[in-house]
Amino acid sequence: MAAPSSDGVASAGPERIRDADRTRAEILDTAAREFAEKGFDGARVDEIAAKTRTTKRMIYYYFTSKDQLFVEVLERAYTVIRSLEQHLDVDHLDPAEAIRQLARLTFDHHESHPDFVRLVSIENIHRAEHIARSKALSNLANPALDVLTRILARGREAGQFREDVDALDVHMAISAFCVFRTANRYTFNAIFDRDMLDPALRDHHRRMVADMLVSYLTTR
Amino acid sequence: MAAPSSDGVASAGPERIRDADRTRAEILDTAAREFAEKGFDGARVDEIAAKTRTTKRMIYYYFTSKDQLFVEVLERAYTVIRSLEQHLDVDHLDPAEAIRQLARLTFDHHESHPDFVRLVSIENIHRAEHIARSKALSNLANPALDVLTRILARGREAGQFREDVDALDVHMAISAFCVFRTANRYTFNAIFDRDMLDPALRDHHRRMVADMLVSYLTTR
Amino acid sequence: MAAPSSDGVASAGPERIRDADRTRAEILDTAAREFAEKGFDGARVDEIAAKTRTTKRMIYYYFTSKDQLFVEVLERAYTVIRSLEQHLDVDHLDPAEAIRQLARLTFDHHESHPDFVRLVSIENIHRAEHIARSKALSNLANPALDVLTRILARGREAGQFREDVDALDVHMAISAFCVFRTANRYTFNAIFDRDMLDPALRDHHRRMVADMLVSYLTTR
């Protein structure tokens, strides 16, 4: 469709390739949902196949193994947030406001991608063995860190920010807060009867991370 | 031994019960380790039995099902931190210092009980279905919350603390930070090459949670 | 049957054990036939189970793996000929006649146990990896060798036999001939159109091995 060809025969080649990509993508989507839903060991290749327009055999044809499928699911999941971070443009902002923006970006992403958060939880239960096996993931640097490093430097230079924290600490503090709301939603709700999905609470927490980080960084 | 009886036969009763308790405890210990290590679906009843001095059959005899075994493993795991929180005595302290102490207690507990943190992660992947099934867990209130509520009240009365945060928010913020260090240790290390087990980093983060919460609460 | 018990309850224990043994034996019989028929890789655990009054699951319960099942099939197959050899009593015979008798014993056994010969062929294709894994087989000495050693010693002392051959050489020569008739029956028949099963040929060959070995040993 995007690239119509002048003859029916020649177009068959590219079309099939496109189909293969679409099939791969469909499998990846479904697998992401299943893995996020049931965990790596709880997910069933049979079930993933059933929820796809392909067969189990095709999953193995394209992905070789359940493990490799999970690796590629993770790769795709990380792609989204990496891309968001990449497009973050906060160098023109006041350092405190830049921190807030970054916190909100992380918050919003995690809030709207609970499956990503769950997949990361699952991968941690498996001691990040799939990430270790993925060149794409283990080599890929995190753009948010560069952004953060620059913000912190500017904040310190302006005498606004404390000096005993590095970018990774801040990234962790933000991630921890945002991840927890999704990852630990169920035990928190079961024990404290607090519904993390409540929109008001959501907005409150969204402000809270930002505030918490800024107040921490600006305290000396 | 503690309660010698005059005849050999009768003593078998209490003795056996004691043995049963010991067997149950051994199974629970081993199961906790296996579940924490491999996740709920990754853990094998066979493997748990093999690492015990009992048999698989005994696990079913005492715990009915793998799910119920996990329920009881969780119950035991939560007992430890509940007990710590119960014995926390900070009512005589300055509210800020009380917050710091609570943060440190959580930090230290999670740091020294990585299996607890992993079990909670796993239970969240399973949407807290086991907690829901456990009367002990779903009914048990959290003593830390009462403590926190009192600290916040005192802090607000003294005009030291902000008013737009409740005890559960603070508890969550502390937990999130402390849980993350353990729960997301592996992906964090794989992606950022940061070793959460480094003692210096550990001390730094221990101060960081406390500082972060206090600076947040004292900012108005 | 052999040991009737006076009460129904007590007999249940031994009965069940007897059943387990019977089931094991049935599986072993069927497996031997299937492996001999199709080879190790050609045989199907499913098929073996189907030809049994048990299930595939039981095969794994009793034998752990297809490999281990083959190991035990081999162990049983070797038991028969070992037992025959053990009961061979030729020390009172003239050395030449003793050789003839041993040759005939091997010939008759192989002739009446084509499955044994095939199993050995199959095991050789697999480089005797199953025998290597079997304590029973790799440790078991061959009684025929002791017998042969004594026959050869007596033959040499009497000046009847040549001196440049050891028991293993003779055993090999006899085995080679007897094994070939069964093991290579099919290619021989396909290429030369000779039916190894023909009774006259069988008798002729039975005499032939004995004659061949004796004439060889008595030639100096």
Place this chain on the structure above:
Amino acid sequence: MAAPSSDGVASAGPERIRDADRTRAEILDTAAREFAEKGFDGARVDEIAAKTRTTKRMIYYYFTSKDQLFVEVLERAYTVIRSLEQHLDVDHLDPAEAIRQLARLTFDHHESHPDFVRLVSIENIHRAEHIARSKALSNLANPALDVLTRILARGREAGQFREDVDALDVHMAISAFCVFRTANRYTFNAIFDRDMLDPALRDHHRRMVADMLVSYLTTR
């Protein structure tokens, strides 16, 4: 190259055919090794393809099926020994010496072509079904038999050889001995700890077959 043509297009014909032959030959070589190594059912078409400079698809293109591939592998394997036998010239020798020479030829061939011996073993496990399917193999007479028939006739005429043996019996006796050393090498070694590859033993056995047959034939 060998036959340059005046235009590029036309030359593609012969060139391609030559390539096809080379590809076929490469596949046959690799397949022979794989089948001999793993057996018919143990060998993997995928693996054969991987060890070739072609693809699995080409194997099917040229050989139609795994079975047919094995048929052609067998055909090629038999070609070698047939050719050796064809060139055997013993009509001018003393019958006994002629027998020795034939025995040595078989011995040497089998000794230096263990894969041939294994392939024959494997084909026998499959009841020679592939040979039956091959016109080349099922029709091809064995030149060794003609040679042997002539030798035996001369031996009998000279009063040297016994009369109750035909060429096929002798051929079988020789083959059995020579085949066994290779085909049953592994079980023999596992059980008796005898290394058939030992050069001294090899020489000893080489003399042994020849001696055994001659002594047998010359005994009346």
Place this chain on the structure above:
DNA sequence: TATGAATGAGCTTTCATTCAT
């Protein structure tokens, strides 16, 4: 109370082969 034996259902993965140009 305690337990050895048994098992149905289902798991991931593999295999030779065919489809479709």
Place this chain on the structure above:
DNA sequence: AATGAATGAAAGCTCATTCAT
């Protein structure tokens, strides 16, 4: 003549659980 993509059918094996006393 040549080939990349796709696949149905089954394979070996494992799992939590129950049977039967």
